Amino acid sequence: MTALLSVYILTLNSERRLAQVLDSVQTLADEIVVVDSGSSDRTHEISHAFGARVLVRSFDNFCNQRVFAEESCAHPWVLALDSDEVLSPALQETLRRHKAAGFQIGNRLPDGYSIRRDWFFLGKQVRTFYPVKAPDYTIKLFQRSKMGHRGSRIIHESIQCEGVMIFNIHDPIFHYSCDSIDELYGKMDLYTRLAAADMNANGVRSSWLKVNLYPWLLWARWFLVNGAWKDGEAGRILCKYARDTVYLKYLKLKHDFSTPADSMIDQRCCSLGTEAGRLEAVNALWERLDEPKGTSSPPGLDGKRGGGALPPSPQWDVDRDKAALEGKRHMGGTGR
Incomplete structure (x- = not known):
């Protein structure tokens, strides 16, 4: 049948x-x-x-x-x-x-x-x-x-x-x-931002070694052990991308969650194993990043590598999204 x-x-x-x-x-x-x-x-x-x-x-x-x-x-x-x-x-x-x-x-x-x-x-x-x-x-x-x-x-x-x-x-x-270097690195800011929020929500913490040493160890493993060297220039580019991705996610984890406000984020994300808990982790991160920090601004989500002003914080309503996950459709909006 x-x-x-x-x-x-x-x-x-x-x-x-x-x-x-x-x-x-x-x-x-x-x-x-x-x-x-x-x-x-x-x-x-x-x-x-x-x-x-x-x-x-x-x-x-x-x-x-x-x-x-x-x-x-x-x-x-x-x-x-x-x-x-x-x-x-x-x-x-x-x-x-x-x-x-x-x-x-x-x-x-x-x-x-x-x-x-x-x-x-x-x-x-x-x-x-x-x-x-x-x-x-x-x-x-x-x-x-x-x-x-x-x-x-x-x-x-x-x-x-x-x-x-x-x-x-x-x-x-x-x-x-x-299909391009611009596309490769254009995804990095969003991916590392979400990765840092996910690690924080699950109790992972950054350190000097994770920021400064681990990315290079990972580069060596992927290039030498996993065989990226066999892929020529493409392999070298992708190993550098791997190193930069790991560096950025631990850097963001360290600095974007490095103030006393961390306790507030952790309290808001007590349901860490659920979709709602993870939503709250990312929502809290956005609120932290929206706070004024002198003359500098964090990387934007505009598809560019680093720099740029942060776009307006998306209005994530956890109760709304929990309802959506239970089958009540909430359509509309932009921005992936």
């Missing part, structure tokens, strides 16, 4: 590869849901051209964006993609066969499938892309009633899959993560 499949795609100004992504799933999907964070390019136009249903949700963190997308899907099986993840022709054929069999393998019905993902940077397949050693396997296809992202981290989020049956698919997704 053929299973019904929803495909959701997270987007923000994703016109560069979105048509390629949508084309790779169009013949497989019974429904395509695009969850957009406020694009100003042709993302909506391209999505509608492929028959996708476009929902706009203001971005707070990656975990909640995925929970919203999953709860917006209509069918029991979900394929979760980013706007730079393209199904290979071999994977399309494999999924087509599995779908025709109701995603059953023999007489066993798994709860989800972990799919190989090949990573590309500047058009070249690479062996490492911090924090991933490539290729990796990640749960992309799953039964919505059995598993999902609820309770995951707010960054580098993953499916919560305790006590479920997972099968592997070895035909790959092609992950075209970055």
Whole structure:
């Protein structure tokens, strides 16, 4: 019996590869849901051209964006993609066969499938892309009633899959993560900001060694041990990116949470293991960063590396977002 499949795609100004992504799933999907964070390019136009249903949700963190997308899907099986993840022709054929069999393998019905993902940077397949050693396997296809992202981290989020049956698919997704240096470093401020908030919410503390020594040790491990040196210039660039990312997240953790106001943040985030607790951690961080600090200002979220004024603090209402996570939809807004 053929299973019904929803495909959701997270987007923000994703016109560069979105048509390629949508084309790779169009013949497989019974429904395509695009969850957009406020694009100003042709993302909506391209999505509608492929028959996708476009929902706009203001971005707070990656975990909640995925929970919203999953709860917006209509069918029991979900394929979760980013706007730079393209199904290979071999994977399309494999999924087509599995779908025709109701995603059953023999007489066993798994709860989800972990799919190989090949990573590309500047058009070249690479062996490492911090924090991933490539290729990796990640749960992309799953039964919505059995598993999902609820309770995951707010960054580098993953499916919560305790006590479920997972099968592997070895035909790959092609992950075209970055096509330029500007795009690579443009993501760094948001990622390190969320990483610092997540570490603080989970009781991690920074130190002189973590800021000044650990980034170089990590560079050595990724370049020499994990084999990034085999990728030539692309590998050298990505190892520098890994070093800079770790340096910045521990630097932000140290300085953005280094005053007596930390106790206030920790009290507000007493429910650290929940989405609401993590939201409060990030919300408190924004309030801290909005406080005047002489003539300097922290890095902005404008896609530029460092510098710039901080944009207005998003108005995150924890009760509202908790309600949204329970199935009450809150649409609208911009900014991922």
